[in-house]
Amino acid sequence: MKSTKSTKALLRLLALLMAFVMIAAACGDDDGDDGSADDGDSAVTDDAGNDMADDDMVDEGMDEDDMAEDDMAEDDMAEDDMAEDDMADDFSAAFLYISPIGEAGWTWAHDQGRLHAEEATGIPTFFVDSVNDGSPADIEAAIRTLVADGHDVIIGTSFGYMDTMEAMAAEFPDVVFEHVSGYKANETNFGNTFGKIYQPRYLTGMIAGAATETNQIGYVAAFPIPEVARGINAFTLGAQRVNPDVEVVVQWTSTWFDPAIEGDAADALLEGGADVIAMHQDTTSAGLAAEAAGARWVSYNSDMSEFAPDAYLASAIWNWGPRYAEIISSAADGSYVPGFYWGGYEDGIVDIGSIAADVDADIVAQVEDIRQQMIDGTFAVFSGPLFAQDGTQLLAEGEVMDPGMLLGEAFFVQGVVGDIG
Amino acid sequence: MIRPVLVRREVPVRGGQPLAFAVGLLVALLLGAVLLLVAGDSPMEVYRRMLSASFGDLEAFSVTLNRAIPLALAGLAVAIAATMGLWNIGAEGQILFGATTAAGIAQIGEGWSGPVLILAMIVGGSIGGALWALGPAAAKAYIGVNEIITTLMLNEIAIRLIRYLINGPWKDPEGYGFVQAPALPEQSFLPNLFQRTHVGLLIAIAVLAVIGLMVSRSSWGYELRVAGSSGATATYAGISLKRKILTVLVLSGTVAGLAGGIELTGNATRLTETVSNGYGFAGIIVAALALMRPSGVAAVAVLFGAVQVGGQSIKAIGVSDAVSTVLQALILFGVIAAGVLIVYRIEMAEPAGHKARSTSRVRSA
Numbered sequence: 001m002k003s004t005k006s007t008k009a010l011l012r013l014l015a016l017l018m019a020f021v022m023i024a025a026a027c028g029d030d031d032g033d034d035g036s037a038d039d040g041d042s043a044v045t046d047d048a049g050n051d052m053a054d055d056d057m058v059d060e061g062m063d064e065d066d067m068a069e070d071d072m073a074e075d076d077m078a079e080d081d082m083a084e085d086d087m088a089d090d091f092s093a094a095f096l097y098i099s100p101i102g103e104a105g106w107t108w109a110h111d112q113g114r115l116h117a118e119e120a121t122g123i124p125t126f127f128v129d130s131v132n133d134g135s136p137a138d139i140e141a142a143i144r145t146l147v148a149d150g151h152d153v154i155i156g157t158s159f160g161y162m163d164t165m166e167a168m169a170a171e172f173p174d175v176v177f178e179h180v181s182g183y184k185a186n187e188t189n190f191g192n193t194f195g196k197i198y199q200p201r202y203l204t205g206m207i208a209g210a211a212t213e214t215n216q217i218g219y220v221a222a223f224p225i226p227e228v229a230r231g232i233n234a235f236t237l238g239a240q241r242v243n244p245d246v247e248v249v250v251q252w253t254s255t256w257f258d259p260a261i262e263g264d265a266a267d268a269l270l271e272g273g274a275d276v277i278a279m280h281q282d283t284t285s286a287g288l289a290a291e292a293a294g295a296r297w298v299s300y301n302s303d304m305s306e307f308a309p310d311a312y313l314a315s316a317i318w319n320w321g322p323r324y325a326e327i328i329s330s331a332a333d334g335s336y337v338p339g340f341y342w343g344g345y346e347d348g349i350v351d352i353g354s355i356a357a358d359v360d361a362d363i364v365a366q367v368e369d370i371r372q373q374m375i376d377g378t379f380a381v382f383s384g385p386l387f388a389q390d391g392t393q394l395l396a397e398g399e400v401m402d403p404g405m406l407l408g409e410a411f412f413v414q415g416v417v418g419d420i421g
Numbered sequence: 422m423i424r425p426v427l428v429r430r431e432v433p434v435r436g437g438q439p440l441a442f443a444v445g446l447l448v449a450l451l452l453g454a455v456l457l458l459v460a461g462d463s464p465m466e467v468y469r470r471m472l473s474a475s476f477g478d479l480e481a482f483s484v485t486l487n488r489a490i491p492l493a494l495a496g497l498a499v500a501i502a503a504t505m506g507l508w509n510i511g512a513e514g515q516i517l518f519g520a521t522t523a524a525g526i527a528q529i530g531e532g533w534s535g536p537v538l539i540l541a542m543i544v545g546g547s548i549g550g551a552l553w554a555l556g557p558a559a560a561k562a563y564i565g566v567n568e569i570i571t572t573l574m575l576n577e578i579a580i581r582l583i584r585y586l587i588n589g590p591w592k593d594p595e596g597y598g599f600v601q602a603p604a605l606p607e608q609s610f611l612p613n614l615f616q617r618t619h620v621g622l623l624i625a626i627a628v629l630a631v632i633g634l635m636v637s638r639s640s641w642g643y644e645l646r647v648a649g650s651s652g653a654t655a656t657y658a659g660i661s662l663k664r665k666i667l668t669v670l671v672l673s674g675t676v677a678g679l680a681g682g683i684e685l686t687g688n689a690t691r692l693t694e695t696v697s698n699g700y701g702f703a704g705i706i707v708a709a710l711a712l713m714r715p716s717g718v719a720a721v722a723v724l725f726g727a728v729q730v731g732g733q734s735i736k737a738i739g740v741s742d743a744v745s746t747v748l749q750a751l752i753l754f755g756v757i758a759a760g761v762l763i764v765y766r767i768e769m770a771e772p773a774g775h776k777a778r779s780t781s782r783v784r785s786a
Contacts, residue, residue, distance in 0.1 A: 100742055128733075130742040134695030137688045138733065140617075141484055145474060145734045163604070163690035183597050226598045254584065410598050 093117070093153035093328045094146040095127040096139070096161060099257055099282070106256070106282045109302045109318040110157045110180070116321025121329045126151065133160025143168045147175055153331045155324065156180065166190060176331040178338075180320075181227075191338030193323055195349040197227075197300075198234035199374050200316035202381045203352045203367050204298045205238025207314045208276045210363045211296050215245045218269025220279040220286045222256045224420045226409045228280045231316075233413045234381045235278055235298075240415055242363060249274060250418030259285040270295055276313070287311055303353030315353035323349050345374035382406060387414040427765040441759035449755025453748045460744045467740060467748075471731030483616030485726045487688070490621045491516070491697075493722035494680035495704025496711060497629055502568075502673040503713040504636055505665060506649040511557065511572025512677040513701025514579035515550040517694070519681025521583055522549030524602060524692035527609050527685075528591070535608035542609060543624070543682040550678015551671050553579065558670035562663040568670060576701070583694040593691070602692040611687040621683040626719070628676065633715040645669060677701060703729075710757055712764075728752050 095114050097107045111127065118125045128146065132138045139161050146154055147168070153176045156165050162182035169177040169190035177190045185192045208217050217239060221228050236248045249272065251265040262281045266289035269277060278298040279286040287308035290297035297308055299315040323343060330336040343349035352371065355364055373379035384395030389412040395401060412420055454464035475485045495512045502509040509515075523542035530538045557571035586602070587593075593603040611619040636642040648655035648665050655662060680700065689696050707725055711717030732749040736742055 094737065126737055126739075128736045130736070131733075132695055132698065134693040135698040136690055137488060137684075137698060140688070141488075141730055141733055142737070144480070144484065144617075145737050149737060159599070160693070167690075183599075223600050224598075225600060254588075408598065 090124065090150075091332045092124045092126065092151050093155065093324075093331075094149070094151040095125065096131050096142060096146075096154065096156040096158070097127055097129040098131060098133050098158035098160075100129050101127075104284060104299075104302045104304045104307065106301045107157065110320055112302075113318075113320025113324045114155075117324035117328050120321070120325040121332070123328050123332060125328075131158075131161075133158040136164045139164040140168065147172050152176065153178070153328050155327065176327070176336050176338075178327050183340075185338050185340060187338070189336075189338060191327075191336075191341065193327070193341045193343075194227075195318065195323075195342060195347075196344035197316055197318065197350050198230045198381060199345045200350050200352040201231045202234040202238035203371055203374075204278065204314045204316050205235035205240075206242050206367050206370070207355065207359055207363060208235070208278060208296070208298050209239030209241065209243035209246045210360060211313055212239075212243065212246060212274075212276045214273050214275045215243065215247060216272070216274045217246060217248045217276045217278060218266065218272070218274030219248050219250045219418075220262055220265045220269065220277060220281055221250050221252055222280050223254065224252060224410075226407060229412065229420055230406065230409045231280055232416055233409065233411075236413055236415045237381060237386075242366070246415065248278075248416050250412075250416060252418075253281065255281075257282040259283045262286050263289045266290060267293075277311075284308065299353070305354050305356070312356055313359065314355045317351055317353045319349055319351055322347070345371070346377045388412070389414055389416055423769045425767050426770045427761070428768045428770075430764060430766050433763050437763040438760075441763045442756055445755040445757070445759025446752065447755075448759070449752045452755070453751050456744065456747060456751070457740070460741065462740050462744065466738070467735050470735055470738060471728075474734030475727035475731040480616045481730075483618040485723065485730050486618040486622055487726075488729055489719075489722040489726035490619075490625045490687070491680040491684050491700040492703055492707050492725050493625050493629060493719050494676055494683070495700045496707030496718040496722055497632060497704075497715055498673045498677040498680070499704045499708035500711060500713050500715050500718055501632060501636065501676065502669055503708060504642070504649055504715075505645045505669045507561070507666065507670060507673075508569045509554070509572050509670060509673045509677070510569050510705065511554065511575050511674075511701070512680075512704045513697050513699070514572070514576035515553045515674045515677035516681035516684065516697040516701050517576070517579035517583060518553040519546035519550040519678030520685040520689070520692060520696050521579070521586070521681075522546055522552075522678070523682040523685045524591075524605070527605050528603065531606050533608075538606070538609050539611060539686050542686050543679065546682020546685065547675045547679040550681060551675040553678065554670050554674020558667045558674070561670065562666040580694045583692060587692065587694075591692070604691050605685070605689065609686055611683070619683075619687040621687045624679070624683060628679065629715065629719055632672075632676070636715050677704070706753060706757075710753070710760060712760065724756070725753065 095110065097110060099107045101107050101111045107129065114125050114127060117123075126146070126149075128142050131142045143154060143164065154165070154168075155178045157180045159181045162179050162184050165177045165179050166184050166186070169175070169186060173189055175189065178193055179190070180193050182192050184190070219232055219235065221232060232248065232250060236246075239246045239248060249269060251269050253261050253265050255261055262279070262283055263285035266277050266279075266286035270289065270293045274295070276296040276298070277286050277290040279300055282301060284299070284304050284307040287297040287299055287304055290311040291308035295311060296313045297311040298313050299305075302317050303315045305312040305315070323341065327336065345351070352367070355367070370379055380400045382395070382401035384399035385393065385397050386395040386401070388394050391414065394411075394413075410420060412418065450468065457464045457467055474481055476482055495516065498512045498515070499509050523546040526542050526545040527538065530541055533541070553575060554572070557566070557568045557575065560566035560571055561568040588600055591602050593599065593601045595603070611621055613619050614622055636645065644655065644660045645665060647658065648660055648662055652662055655665070681697065684696060684698075684700070685692065703725060707718060707721050710721040710725070728749050732745045736745055
């Protein structure tokens with residue numbers, strides 16, 4: 001019996017230590033940093049092609065008068081004894097983020113959009129960060145809390161929120177749900193938003209193509225899905241515009257957000273002969289790797305020049321603010337219509353960040369010229385003659401890629417080195 | 422020099438469990454209040470909200486119970502193994518493989534009726550969990566490989582397996598190129614019992630009751646405990662250790678796999694590599710809080726679920742994720758620490774020699 005007791009005591013001690021360690025592990029898991037897709041593909045349905053063209057956003061003409069009275073908020077608040085804050089009569093919006101906001105990257109860019117929308121509309125906004133997009137239980141609990149709090153618009157900024165938001169939209173028909181980067185919507189209160197980030201990627205490709213001396217650019221990429229492929233292709237076409245001999249080598253990471261893996265992938269590309277690194281990732285790791293190796297870097301999501309000042313060349317950035325202001329104000333005045341929003345340069349939802357001071361003035365001028373054409377809607381990134389990776393011709397001279405092909409882009413263009421699964 | 426040590430009580434404090442629980446909670450909340458004040462949040466508002474989000478009304482409670490179901494089953498899985506002194510650190514992987522098996526069955530049985538499909542998925546999930554635990558169980562039983570390491574490593578393999586499946590053979594053909602598993606058929610969704618608590622609650626209660634009784638009342642359970650205390654005694658008494666290790670670990674895996682099947686049918690819309698949501702690891706804490714007794718797992722799981730739901734809810738009023746996480750950990754740790762004091766008492770002890778017997782198996786505080 002003596003040994004029994006001491007064994008058990010030891011076990012219990014171990015259990016406690018273990019528990020302490022595991023609390024951290026379990027809670028950490030909730031963050032879902034390692035999780036699956038967060039900024040995936042754009043709106044894709046049968047009619048998505050039609051929607052994207054005529055879905056211009058006008059955020060100036062909103063009407064703030066109507067937003068005060070919302071009959072639903074009252075009902076929701078009735079059964080909610082905790083928030084007797086004066087929210088009941090106010091219109092408000094809430095955001096769901098996959099990771100902490102941080103200082104740069106995907107979630108940071110969305111939060112900038114939230115702040116812009118709040119300022120532009122005068123409607124208060126809230127957010128819940130670190131909601132694991134692979135766990136429907138977590139997503140649902142977060143959304144239920146927000147609805148119970150009386151929020152009238154819920155915007156989810158990670159791909160994995162899609163199914164749960166669809167279900168919640170059906171359950172709460174008086175709340176507007178907008179999902180970013182998915183492919184689902186309904187007729188009444190569930191819409192989808194994404195944008196043509198491939199346009200600024202083309203411009204950053206021009207800058208990178210001019211900067212490379214080895215004619216090899218490394219591209220750290222998350223998942224082989226159309227959105228990422230489209231970015232790689234646009235970037236490559238931009239690089240080829242100024243440097244016909246350039247090659248873009250793709251390294252897949254199978255993660256959106258993993259500093260260590262992203263850094264390792266960049267290192268591998270640099271060792272393989274690349275002297276410029278581009279990326280479709282959420283952290284600054286690839287940039288730090290380029291900085292350490294004395295190479296150059298093109299960032300994504302937000303202007304990350306301060307994180308790797310010597311390596312930084314340019315960035316393809318999101319500007320969510322005007323779109324969020326439009327969603328929130330239209331929901332407030334009752335004019336919200338769900339759909340598949342796929343904005344581009346002409347809408348101001350995407351842009352290029354700061355350009356490094358040492359980039360050749362002639363290249364900067366060319367970039368500025370194309371950028372203006374994109375804003376005017378007169379420049380198509382994917383136009384003929386266009387060849388696939390294996391040399392087959394995709395578009396003839398004068399042809400422009402149709403939206404269906406653009407949205408389902410599961411191929412690489414000539415000049416890209418790598419497999420698309 | 423006199424220093425405080427923990428000494429095992431001859432008899433645990435009578436009725437001490439609720440008392441320790443209350444004291445532990447109170448201390449944790451006070452410490453948490455300091456943390457919140459430092460972070461610039463109002464403790465009263467935060468605590469009220471945590472309480473109301475987890476127990477405030479029937480809907481809140483149903484969300485808490487929804488979360489308590491996988492936590493209880495994962496905790497039970499760990500506790501069963503611990504009864505025999507074995508550590509199943511792999512409940513996370515067993516949940517994932519259970520969910521994977523259930524998702525596979527959903528693909529085969531797309532045309533089956535709801536009840537048949539759900540039953541097949543839940544039973545299949547349990548079998549998947551059992552299979553995932555079989556390797557470590559056999560390795561432990563027959564060649565003495567440490568089960569902590571094997572079960573732990575299989576967690577990562579389960580994640581990779583799902584990643585492979587949804588990137589390849591199970592990639593959603595209707596997913597527009599997205600890397601995701603196909604959506605589960607509508608009829609595979611477990612019906613709700615009330616609000617957001619699904620029928621899985623009844624399954625969990627039944628399994629907890631049956632296995633709790635098996636461990637505490639049956640001769641099988643008695644043999645387990647004997648084997649856990651002393652392998653030599655058990656062997657002398659004619660108990661086959663090999664078979665015991667094998668059955669206990671596989672049963673543990675079965676229960677974790679059941680949690681995976683229930684979670685997939687009860688909450689998920691498709692298989693993901695994070696569908697287990699950390700429940701397998703949290704189950705270790707649940708089991709530890711329940712002092713490794715299957716009977717205590719249910720109550721602890723509800724508490725744990727409430728802390729998680731409450732902790733999530735306060736982020737919507739501006740409490741940072743980090744503060745929320747630390748607060749959750751504080752509450753659980755407070756209750757664990759108080760739980761220890763039911764079984765141990767603090768004594769001021771002389772250094773070496775004196776009272777050597779009682780200090781030999783305790784740690785200095």
